[in-house]
Amino acid sequence: SQTIHQWPATLVQPVGSPLSLECTVEGTSNPNLYWYRQAAGRGLQLLFYSVGIGQISSEVPQNLSASRPQDRQFILSSKKLLLSDSGFYLCAWSVANYYEQYFGPGTRLTVT
């Protein structure tokens, strides 16, 4: 069966510090991978998606970047965090476009 891991679960970082969140998927090959952010009381905002190694599509201009160095690894990064980067970051995978997505447990980021 497939599983998706995210870490860390919780993170508190000062403004201006760097960020690296990691997501890995097990039990499947060449998944579509997604990064979402959910601000408090808000809906999910798609940040990045990837259909293969090194292929990243960005949905909104922002202070973040993503990379996919391996087939089942997806990394979300920032060089300098802003207060507005606080939120619940969720990684998800799907078999292919327009199939259901499965989410990791998420990382709750607080920028202070």
Place this chain on the structure above:
Amino acid sequence: RKEVEQDPGPFNVPEGATVAFNCTYSNSASQSFFWYRQDCRKEPKLLMSVYSSGNEDGRFTAQLNRASQYISLLIRDSKLSDSATYLCVVNRRTGNQFYFGTGTSLTVIP
């Protein structure tokens, strides 16, 4: 206009009640439809996919109306454990975007 719109609620219903949620989508090219459940401070979890002919999974029934561009979720015999936020999700055949509604909050009261 938002891709997906849901009534945020909250819906407060007694145990055993039947409750229904609707969700409208704006793009007629949407091809895949899902309902997710999200508990407080947790990740969304797939509840069920929604098929053109409608589908049922135990106490949950999902329906799709392409002509009016909405999907619905019916929960029968509500349980306390059904309390959560229910997210409507649509996806187009082209592109790689899943569009999430902001969710409908349900609280089942003893």
